Amino acid sequence: MEAVEALKEIGFWLERELAKTYRVEAFRKAAAAIEPLSPDELAKQVKDGSLKRLKGIGDRTFGIIAEAVAGEVPGYLADLRERGEKPLAVGGAKLRAKLRGDLHSHSNWSDGGSSIAEMARAAVWRGREYQVVTDHSPRLTIANGLSAERLAEQLDVIAEVDAEHDDLRLLSGIEVDILDDGQLDQTDEMLGRLDVVVASVHSKLKMDRDLMTRRMVTAIANPHTNVLGHCTGRLVAGSRGGRDQSRFDPEMVFAACEKFDVAVEINSRPERRDPPSRLIQIALDYGCLFAINTDAHAPGQLDFLDYGAERASANKVPASRIVTTWPVERLLEWSNAKH
Known part of the structure; x- marks a missing residue:
């Protein structure tokens, strides 16, 4: 999947769970940081590790981007999706x-x-x-x-x-x-x-x-x-x-x-x-x-x-x-x- 969409979706599920704002912002800032990059440029920077030097990219977000670039659904996102299958409330x-x-x-x-x-x-x-x-x-x-x-x-x-x-x-x-x-x-x-x-x-x-x-x-x-x-x-x-x-x-x-x-x-x-x-x-x-x-x-x-x-x-x-x-x-x- 696209790395930008993976990062934004992680932000969504964290917001839904009432996670701390700084946790959500880490993923949204990383999405904004890589959004201007073409797929080829993003893949190159992941491969040579230079993406880690981009402002807004940390070890956690780099790993998620690397999984997405490799064509995988990042494991962290898969876990969040599984939790998100349940409604937030029991009734109604x-x-x-x-x-x-x-x-x-x-x-x-x-x-x-x-x-x-x-x-x-x-x-x-x-x-x-x-x-x-x-x-x-x-x-x-x-x-x-x-x-x-x-x-x-x-x-x-x-x-x-x-x-x-x-x-x-x-x-x-x-x-x-x-x-x-x-x-x-x-x-x-x-x-x-x-x-x-x-x-x-x-x-x-x-x-x-x-x-x-x-x-x-x-x-x-x-x-x-x-x-x-x-x-x-x-x-x-x-x-x-x-x-x-x-x-x-x-x-x-x-x-x-x-x-x-x-x-x-x-x-x-x-x-x-x-x-x-x-x-x-x-x-x-x-x-x-x-x-x-x-x-x-x-x-x-x-x-x-x-x-x-x-x-x-x-x-x-x-x-x-x-x-x-x-x-x-x-x-x-x-x-x-x-x-």
């Missing part, structure tokens, strides 16, 4: 099979680790019918949020990558910050140009309960909002440690979601598991729609849908009320209706 298989797309993912335009093109290729490989690129908005400077000007540039890139794929609709979107007063952190003009808008609270998560409720309901009522992202902001595991969920009136918030036709996100990231099951049940009682999303920041994290499907299934969320089970035409009809 039937619901997982019904999921067609994902409305929340990030690229290296904000705080993701891979290009839009790489994310699209992985989405095709993992069987997506559609994938939405939702990088962050300007206020989230720590995540390199997109100004209106950068977002406009990104729309052109998304259109170009979308045109390269016959078996995937790559859709435009944003994870827009819900500001303190409930306004959305992007211009109305730009929000109106997007296919899907995910609105999330990222700051002042300890805000007073009533003020947080008003903040969230204001954002939900905005005619551009399609999805309420990770509504509590909690963290239950992972390298960032724990974080308590924000306090708000769930009945008012989910009643607003139902009234304004906004889907409640079931965030599939294992460190979030947001909303908690109790809130999923309240949203169900209020007749809300749901979106099972990965919030992927790297290609390997696109498989996190397994976790979201497991939680939705355990909470008996009907597939008919999950917008990510819908065909893309129906999804876009729904998302554009408010705009």
Whole structure:
């Protein structure tokens, strides 16, 4: 197999397993280092050992490249593939099979680790019918949020990558910050140009309960909002440690979601598991729609849908009320209706 593809695939499986970032980056950097080389040039440098002197190539990655150049599937990759045959979650298989797309993912335009093109290729490989690129908005400077000007540039890139794929609709979107007063952190003009808008609270998560409720309901009522992202902001595991969920009136918030036709996100990231099951049940009682999303920041994290499907299934969320089970035409009809 091609050495570049072997290295990238290893990165995918490691991301899927939540490996340390430095381990993943070692393989992705090695792939980038050899990508400009022709097959003959790569084979020559492997044979004479000069490839080891190339920046980004270590003993481990050199060995993997050598196996690939010799026409073999590298042993390390074969082991990862074998582990990857098992789903990430035990339950939810039937619901997982019904999921067609994902409305929340990030690229290296904000705080993701891979290009839009790489994310699209992985989405095709993992069987997506559609994938939405939702990088962050300007206020989230720590995540390199997109100004209106950068977002406009990104729309052109998304259109170009979308045109390269016959078996995937790559859709435009944003994870827009819900500001303190409930306004959305992007211009109305730009929000109106997007296919899907995910609105999330990222700051002042300890805000007073009533003020947080008003903040969230204001954002939900905005005619551009399609999805309420990770509504509590909690963290239950992972390298960032724990974080308590924000306090708000769930009945008012989910009643607003139902009234304004906004889907409640079931965030599939294992460190979030947001909303908690109790809130999923309240949203169900209020007749809300749901979106099972990965919030992927790297290609390997696109498989996190397994976790979201497991939680939705355990909470008996009907597939008919999950917008990510819908065909893309129906999804876009729904998302554009408010705009």
